[in-house]
Amino acid sequence: MINQLVRPFSLLLLFLLSLSITTQAQTPAQSPAPSGPPNITRILEKAGQFTVFLRLMGTTQVDNQINNQLNNSNNGMTIFAPSDSAFSSLQAGTLNALSDEQKDELIQFHVVPTFLSISQFQTVSNPLRTQAGDSRNGQFPLNVTTSGNQVNISTGIVNTTVDNTIFTDNQIAVYQVDKVLLPLSIFGPQTPTPAPAPEATKKKKAAVADAPSSDDTDSSGGVGLAVNVMVVVMSIGIGMYAAFVL
Ligand SMILES: *[C@@H]1O[C@H](CO)[C@@H](O)[C@H](O)[C@H]1NC(C)=O
Ligand SMILES: *[C@@H]1O[C@H](CO)[C@@H](O)[C@H](O)[C@H]1NC(C)=O
Ligand SMILES: *[C@@H]1O[C@H](CO)[C@@H](O)[C@H](O)[C@H]1NC(C)=O
Ligand SMILES: *[C@@H]1O[C@H](CO)[C@@H](O)[C@H](O)[C@H]1NC(C)=O
Ligand SMILES: *[C@@H]1O[C@H](CO)[C@@H](O)[C@H](O)[C@H]1NC(C)=O
Numbered sequence: 001m002i003n004q005l006v007r008p009f010s011l012l013l014l015f016l017l018s019l020s021i022t023t024q025a026q027t028p029a030q031s032p033a034p035s036g037p038p039n040i041t042r043i044l045e046k047a048g049q050f051t052v053f054l055r056l057m058g059t060t061q062v063d064n065q066i067n068n069q070l071n072n073s074n075n076g077m078t079i080f081a082p083s084d085s086a087f088s089s090l091q092a093g094t095l096n097a098l099s100d101e102q103k104d105e106l107i108q109f110h111v112v113p114t115f116l117s118i119s120q121f122q123t124v125s126n127p128l129r130t131q132a133g134d135s136r137n138g139q140f141p142l143n144v145t146t147s148g149n150q151v152n153i154s155t156g157i158v159n160t161t162v163d164n165t166i167f168t169d170n171q172i173a174v175y176q177v178d179k180v181l182l183p184l185s186i187f188g189p190q191t192p193t194p195a196p197a198p199e200a201t202k203k204k205k206a207a208v209a210d211a212p213s214s215d216d217t218d219s220s221g222g223v224g225l226a227v228n229v230m231v232v233v234m235s236i237g238i239g240m241y242a243a244f245v246l
Contacts, residue, residue, distance in 0.1 A: 037071040038172045044081060047166045047174075052087040053110075056095075060104045066111065076115025076171045080153070080162070082180045090180055102186050108132040109140055109155075109183045115173055118165070121151045132183060140183045151175075157182040 041063050044050040057063040070077060087095075098106065108131035116124065127141035135141045143154045151162040164176035 037067065038167075038169065040066045040070075040079065040172070040174070043167045043172075043174055047081075047176075049083045049085075050081050052084050053081050053107075056103060056107050060100075060107050062104065062107045062111070069113070070172060073113075075113055076173075078112040078114065078116040078173045078175070080110045080112075080175055080177045080181060081166060082110070082177050086178050086180050098186070105132045105140070105183065105186060106180075109142070110177075110181055112142075115171060117168065117173060118149055118151060118162070121162075122146045132185075134185075137184070138188060139185045142181065142183075153177065153181065155181050156184040157187045 040057070041054065044054050044057075054063075057066075066077060066079070095103070111131040112128055113131055121144050124144060126143040127135040128144060129135045130140055130142050132140040137156070141156060143156075145152045145154070153160050153162065158179045158181060160177050160179035160181070162175045163178055166174040166176055168174070
């Protein structure tokens with residue numbers, strides 16, 4: 001009689017117990033006490049090892065822009081933060097060679113304007129659109145390939161892996177990468193457009209040689225030479241005239 005009563009009761013107890021365990025498992029381990037909108041600067045400062053990225057975000061004002069976007073949109077954001085060692089493994093002078101606009105593009109290339117958890121990378125379609133804009137080939141494409149929890153990134157210039165989750169809530173995800181993500185648009189093979197600097201040196205060389213060089217196949221260089229010759233002839237003429245008059 002007692003046995004018959006206890007059994008259903010213990011079953012109920014078991015059920016309640018398992019229910020409470022599942023509820024506990026579902027609550028996030030790391031609850032990010034939401035005191036105002038997330039602040040990317042504070043997140044990276046706290047993580048350490050991101051001083052170069054922080055500095056560039058400051059000079060390009062991308063930090064303010066991200067904080068404003070986070071406060072004003074519900075899409076969230078994903079940031080690939082290169083560590084200081086990622087920056088120090090760049091070829092010397094790489095950053096200094098960039099214009100302000102290119103620095104801005106480089107930093108925006110590390111920002112995806114949607115929140116992506118590690119598992120969501122498995123279903124995104126390539127190329128990913130970053131805040132640098134145009135994701136077509138040769139511009140700012142960013143591709144991811146995944147295998148389980150491993151997320152690989154390819155820009156067409158560098159391949160790297162998402163290393164470490166620095167911060168995540170349901171709004172912003174910040175991942176560490178150990179390479180600077182170099183976009184094709186800035187670091188890829190450039191379409192050959194006549195650069196003004198080499199043209200100028202060519203003219204100078206031609207003028208120094210003072211004779212048409214055989215390897216000068218560039219027609220504008222030829223015109224430049226003709227103008228130079230004319231100027232020389234004219235100044236000789238003026239000089240002779242002056243000498244004659246005096
Ligand atoms: C974000 O954090 C940085 C550093 O802690 C602070 O200087 C800045 O004022 C904060 N920005 C906002 C919008 O709270
Ligand atoms: C966030 O946006 C609201 C209005 O949309 C504004 O009142 C508030 O000051 C903003 N907070 C920060 C930290 O920018
Ligand atoms: C990710 O890259 C590593 C090499 O860095 C490679 O061994 C692995 O197969 C790649 N995984 C995917 C899913 O592309
Ligand atoms: C990125 O993926 C797209 C689509 O699969 C492909 O066409 C493109 O060549 C890839 N680009 C890079 C840089 O890997
Ligand atoms: C990046 O990985 C792709 C294959 O996923 C490979 O074809 C390419 O050569 C790699 N690029 C570099 C710079 O290692």
